[in-house]
Amino acid sequence: MRRSTTTALGLGTVFAVLALTGCSSRTEPADASAASSAPAHRGGSSASAPLSSTQLNQRLLNESDLGEGYTRKPEPARSNDDVTVIGCPALEKLGSDAATGSGLDFSRNAKASFTYSGSSSSEVSEELYSDSAAKLSKGIGKIFDAMLSCPSYQVTSGSTVVDMGTEKTSAPDLGDEQWSQLLTYSASGQSSVVKQTAIRTGNILVIVSGSPGLVDAHLDKALAKARTAH
Numbered sequence: 011m012r013r014s015t016t017t018a019l020g021l022g023t024v025f026a027v028l029a030l031t032g033c034s035s036r037t038e039p040a041d042a043s044a045a046s047s048a049p050a051h052r053g054g055s056s057a058s059a060p061l062s063s064t065q066l067n068q069r070l071l072n073e074s075d076l077g078e079g080y081t082r083k084p085e086p087a088r089s090n091d092d093v094t095v096i097g098c099p100a101l102e103k104l105g106s107d108a109a110t111g112s113g114l115d116f117s118r119n120a121k122a123s124f125t126y127s128g129s130s131s132s133e134v135s136e137e138l139y140s141d142s143a144a145k146l147s148k149g150i151g152k153i154f155d156a157m158l159s160c161p162s163y164q165v166t167s168g169s170t171v172v173d174m175g176t177e178k179t180s181a182p183d184l185g186d187e188q189w190s191q192l193l194t195y196s197a198s199g200q201s202s203v204v205k206q207t208a209i210r211t212g213n214i215l216v217i218v219s220g221s222p223g224l225v226d227a228h229l230d231k232a233l234a235k236a237r238t239a240h
Contacts, residue, residue: 058213061140066120066214069236071136076124076228083123083133093167098160104152116141116149116215126224134220136232146215147187150208154189172197184233185211192222209233 061069073080095101116139123135139146157176165172173196181188190207205222207229208215216236218225 060118060142060213063118063120066118066138066140066236069138069214069238070120070122071124071228071232071235072122073124075231075235076134079127080124080134083125093165096164096166098156098163100156100159101163104156116146126221132221132224134218134224134228136228137215137217137219138236139215139217140213141215143186143210143213146210146213150187150189150210150215154191157191170197179205181207181209182229184230185209185216211237 073082118140120138121135123133126132126134141149158178160176162173162175165174175194177192177194179190179192181190187210188208190205193204193206195202195204203222204219205225206217206219207225208217209229210216211233214236216229216233218229218232
């Protein structure tokens with residue numbers, strides 16, 4: 011099998027899973043993906059100037075938005091370990107694109123992660139990105155197409171090997187475009203499922219990942235806050 015070393019190329023799903031399993035602490039800007047519903051271009055603020063990262067940070071969910079029992083996780087330190095995809099040619103191709111400077115990387119972004127009741131198995135994270143509607147849509151489209159082409163593959167970080175599985179799931183009819191998937195991963199004898207749902211509303215992309223129940227519970231409020239002007 012060919013191996014391709016990934017950089018900050020938009021494999022947000024891979025990095026999110028590795029972070030949840032404690033396998034990696036990379037925090038480079040990246041857009042994330044999911045299995046997509048059909049695009050539904052409904053207008054909105056697609057022609058507006060992209061928001062700054064500072065503005066996006068103001069629109070992230072916080073503990074008071076989530077409710078009792080949530081604690082924000084500190085930003086992890088950067089890791090020098092390369093993340094490598096094994097057994098998925100489409101994702102390997104994206105890695106090559108990133109290495110030549112043409113990879114997917116939205117510079118305006120903000121991220122936050124939370125644990126629920128102190129349990130590492132009950133986590134939820136939010137990522138916000140802003141760019142032109144066309145760039146957000148195209149970038150996400152390349153990623154979900156790649157991931158759907160590989161229902162199973164492996165990701166390595168340092169000496170850790172993660173067995174990955176992807177499955178399309180329905181996304182709620184929110185915003186202008188919607189994507190959603192279930193990621194099944196197994197590492198160090200532990201298996202778990204992460205749900206990831208992405209909603210594009212105008213020039214903002216909202217991605218909520220984590221325990222499926224928590225993603226479903228907080229997606230609406232994440233989208234509502236992301237749309238709120240400060």
